[in-house]
Amino acid sequence: MEGRAVKLSGARILLECLKREGVDLIFGLPGGAVLPIYDVLYDFEGIRHILVRQEAAAGHAAEGYSRTTGRTGVCLVTSGPAATNLVTALQDALMDSIPLVAFTGQVPTHLIGNDAFQEADNVGITRSATKHNFLVKDGKDLAGIIKEAFHIAATGRPGPVHVDLPKDILVKEWPFEYPETVHLRSYNPTYDGHPGQIKKAARAIVRAKRPVLYVGGGVISSDASPELYELAELTQVPVTQTLMGLGAFPMAHPLSLDMLGMHGTYYANMAVHNSDCLVAVGARFDDRVTGRVDAFAPNAEIIHIDIDPSSISKNIQVGIPIVGDCKRVLGKLVEAVREEMKTYPQGAVKEARRQWTEQVAEWKRAEPLRYEWSDEVIKPQYVVEEISNLTNGEALMVTGVGQHQMWAAQYYRFKHPRTWCTSGGLGTMGYGLPTAMGVQAGNPGKLVINIDGDGSFAMNSQELATCFEEGLPVKTVIINNGGHGMVRQWQRIIYKERFCAIDLGSSPDFVKLAEAYGCTGIRATKPSEVVPALEKMIATPGPVVLDVRVNKDECVFPMVPAGGANIDMILAPPSREVRDRAAKSQTGF
Amino acid sequence: MADASGNTKHTIAVLVENKFGVLSRVAGLFSARGYNIESLSVGETLDPSVSRMTLVVNGDAFVIEQVMKQLHKLIDVIKVIDLSVETHVEREMLLIRVNAEPAARAEILRIADIFRAKVVDVTAASYTLEVTGEETKIEAILELLRPFGIQEVVRTGKVAIARSPKARLRRVEEKLGKVAPAQPANQDPRVVGFAD
Numbered sequence: 001m002e003g004r005a006v007k008l009s010g011a012r013i014l015l016e017c018l019k020r021e022g023v024d025l026i027f028g029l030p031g032g033a034v035l036p037i038y039d040v041l042y043d044f045e046g047i048r049h050i051l052v053r054q055e056a057a058a059g060h061a062a063e064g065y066s067r068t069t070g071r072t073g074v075c076l077v078t079s080g081p082a083a084t085n086l087v088t089a090l091q092d093a094l095m096d097s098i099p100l101v102a103f104t105g106q107v108p109t110h111l112i113g114n115d116a117f118q119e120a121d122n123v124g125i126t127r128s129a130t131k132h133n134f135l136v137k138d139g140k141d142l143a144g145i146i147k148e149a150f151h152i153a154a155t156g157r158p159g160p161v162h163v164d165l166p167k168d169i170l171v172k173e174w175p176f177e178y179p180e181t182v183h184l185r186s187y188n189p190t191y192d193g194h195p196g197q198i199k200k201a202a203r204a205i206v207r208a209k210r211p212v213l214y215v216g217g218g219v220i221s222s223d224a225s226p227e228l229y230e231l232a233e234l235t236q237v238p239v240t241q242t243l244m245g246l247g248a249f250p251m252a253h254p255l256s257l258d259m260l261g262m263h264g265t266y267y268a269n270m271a272v273h274n275s276d277c278l279v280a281v282g283a284r285f286d287d288r289v290t291g292r293v294d295a296f297a298p299n300a301e302i303i304h305i306d307i308d309p310s311s312i313s314k315n316i317q318v319g320i321p322i323v324g325d326c327k328r329v330l331g332k333l334v335e336a337v338r339e340e341m342k343t344y345p346q347g348a349v350k351e352a353r354r355q356w357t358e359q360v361a362e363w364k365r366a367e368p369l370r371y372e373w374s375d376e377v378i379k380p381q382y383v384v385e386e387i388s389n390l391t392n393g394e395a396l397m398v399t400g401v402g403q404h405q406m407w408a409a410q411y412y413r414f415k416h417p418r419t420w421c422t423s424g425g426l427g428t429m430g431y432g433l434p435t436a437m438g439v440q441a442g443n444p445g446k447l448v449i450n451i452d453g454d455g456s457f458a459m460n461s462q463e464l465a466t467c468f469e470e471g472l473p474v475k476t477v478i479i480n481n482g483g484h485g486m487v488r489q490w491q492r493i494i495y496k497e498r499f500c501a502i503d504l505g506s507s508p509d510f511v512k513l514a515e516a517y518g519c520t521g522i523r524a525t526k527p528s529e530v531v532p533a534l535e536k537m538i539a540t541p542g543p544v545v546l547d548v549r550v551n552k553d554e555c556v557f558p559m560v561p562a563g564g565a566n567i568d569m570i571l572a573p574p575s576r577e578v579r580d581r582a583a584k585s586q587t588g589f
Numbered sequence: 590m591a592d593a594s595g596n597t598k599h600t601i602a603v604l605v606e607n608k609f610g611v612l613s614r615v616a617g618l619f620s621a622r623g624y625n626i627e628s629l630s631v632g633e634t635l636d637p638s639v640s641r642m643t644l645v646v647n648g649d650a651f652v653i654e655q656v657m658k659q660l661h662k663l664i665d666v667i668k669v670i671d672l673s674v675e676t677h678v679e680r681e682m683l684l685i686r687v688n689a690e691p692a693a694r695a696e697i698l699r700i701a702d703i704f705r706a707k708v709v710d711v712t713a714a715s716y717t718l719e720v721t722g723e724e725t726k727i728e729a730i731l732e733l734l735r736p737f738g739i740q741e742v743v744r745t746g747k748v749a750i751a752r753s754p755k756a757r758l759r760r761v762e763e764k765l766g767k768v769a770p771a772q773p774a775n776q777d778p779r780v781v782g783f784a785d
């Protein structure tokens with residue numbers, strides 16, 4: 001059999017395999033060790049290569065592509081420093097369960113371990129930052145490894161997989177046959193939840209007096225939003241979403257409690273705290289969600305649906321665990337709930353449930369998200385609100401990390417899944433622009449908006465060059481508070497206003513910076529300029545940077561101080577006018 | 590036995606793909622999560638594509654559960670078995686070189702004999718002994734030899750095996766009250782440890 005197989009160079013085998021995996025886009029940056037691949041890429045048809053300016057950006061771009069398209073993102077970089085640059089993006093993807101396959105070059109096999117030029121222990125370095133990794137030591141294994149890499153990245157709990165490619169393997173010729181299937185005896189994710197457990201969960205939900213659904217990124221990655229919607233409507237259980245889960249459930253829905261946790265809404269945190277049955281779906285009880293664990297949902301029976309058994313009872317002891325794919329489990333759960341509702345006399349909890357719905361509505365009315373309006377300085381919340389209004393919640397949204405990220409999560413009214421990319425688990429500054437670039441590459445023609453901080457944006461602003469050269473019309477709105485706002489907020493609230501190492505001043509001039517890269521720069525300094533500037537940004541073709549100078553003293557509220565319980569939220573000082581504004585933007589009247 | 594902070598020692602068998610890098614994945618998992626491995630030994634199984642690791646981990650119920658789940662999550666891990674909840678046999682090997690002045694030689698040999706240790710090397714001033722057994726036995730002989738002046742010791746870490754493939758089934762039956770609980774295999778070192 002082997003004798004008859006075609007022989008191809010390792011580099012060509014790689015690209016042939018990618019083509020068979022349906023890959024049409026690679027984010028990368030060349031170098032000595034991977035030149036054989038770029039040489040094949042020169043006239044290889046069907047795969048577009050986007051040349052980034054820094055390798056971390058290749059990883060983030062692949063994340064953005066993956067998150068919004070539902071397909072596995074691919075990046076390709078050279079050995080040594082390129083691989084070490086990529087590590088942050090791999091860890092980011094690992095924390096947020098984003099399927100990626102990352103290829104790095106490696107020195108030839110006979111030099112591995114010799115401290116050769118541009119050598120780094122790539123598989124050693126990426127081991128803990130990936131779901132799995134491979135070093136190809138024999139070209140005969142190459143195709144099989146690539147098949148396995150794509151399989152592992154996209155199945156079970158998705159995540160990044162890294163494949164290290166020594167140069168000699170890429171150059172030499174090997175028999176090529178692409179395997180049809182993958183069999184890994186040691187890797188068999190569970191997709192279907194246990195029927196008995198699903199039945200138990202259905203009983204608990206139907207009998208609960210104060211139930212809440214708490215949904216996370218797993219609902220997005222398993223495309224389970226329709227099933228979630230059905231369950232919520234059927235049971236009339238309110239839904240709160242994690243930072244990673246935003247878009248899983250439409251925020252305009254009366255059952256939506258919006259985001260929970262450290263910067264979650266008052267009503268979400270109150271509802272979770274007072275619930276007697278908490279149904280966690282594709283969410284992992286992150287410490288930014290739970291606050292002090294012993295005070296989290298203290299009286300609730302906890303049902304946890306997750307594909308990863310190791311996330312069950314890791315942070316919070318779970319009463320009814322269901323291991324499986326969110327989409328499949330929710331589908332079955334809806335059926336089971338229907339059955340249960342037929343037999344269980346509704347009257348038994350009817351009054352309690354009516355009171356619960358009323359209580360939740362009361363919390364929503366009493367403490368909506370709000371901020372104080374100003375005619376002088378631009379309020380960051382206002383900027384996000386207007387972006388939400390102007391796009392009608394239909395844009396693809398990306399953020400950096402910091403206060404602006406939280407305001408984006410709070411004030412943008414999400415409607416659809418796969419319209420939101422943010423670095424949830426790792427909190428990676430510099431994530432915004434390169435991720436937005438990947439989102440745009442995967443969704444040509446769609447409006448992609450990156451809400452960034454001046455600090456975060458500066459960490460990967462070089463990618464404006466990529467956006468310009470590759471024709472990726474990403475719109476970046478910099479919520480420019482002249483510093484590391486989130487750190488400033490912590491220093492204000494927790495460190496007695498001893499502000500240290502947070503001042504970034506007004507340099508660089510982001511409008512000029514944008515122009516230097518061939519992009520359009522716009523600035524807004526007064527509240528009255530915000531809407532016209534946003535409109536201009538959206539109407540301008542090509543990549544645009546809108547520098548919005550905002551009030552630097554603004555803080556994100558509500559806020560649960562780190563280590564506190566979620567009900568110990570610090571709320572913004574209320575004001576009538578703003579309260580009305582905020583209420584209007586959330587309810588429409 | 591649980592210590593004051595509720596920690597117990599667990600002996601965990603892990604079947605893994607016999608591929609390069611697997612050992613560092615397992616070890617890396619422990620260091621990344623701040624768990625302590627007390628000992629780790631590895632060897633091939635009857636199937637050369639599979640290796641078996643024996644891990645000894647000290648932790649409370651939560652830590653042990655996480656260790657088991659995280660190990661299982663590694664792509665190259667085929668099976669994880671907590672032997673501590675089954676009847677099983679555990680052994681460790683010790684090589685020890687101890688001072689052997691003429692006046693002490695007879696006494697050392699007598700101790701070696703009682704512990705079924707083998708003398709594997711002799712010099713004018715020392716004996717090197719090989720001892721296998723359970724941890725308690727190893728500790729006991731170390732204690733007895735210490736006064737003579739121990740020059741160097743090396744221990745393999747534990748290896749362990751279930752007493753029968755039915756051990757798990759038996760455990761279920763015990764729980765259901767169908768059979769009487771088995772005697773824990775290693776309670777009295779004088780009974781099991783010293784007699785082998």
Ligand SMILES: Cc1ncc(C[n+]2csc(CCOP(=O)(O)OP(=O)(O)O)c2C)c(N)n1
Nearest residue numbers: 402403404427429453454455456484485486
């Ligand atoms: C790579 C990285 N370095 C440091 C931090 C710590 N950190 C979290 S938020 C923040 C400030 C963010 O500033 P900016 O991007 O301007 O956003 P703002 O909070 O002002 O909206 C810092 C330094 C981080 N999250 N990521």
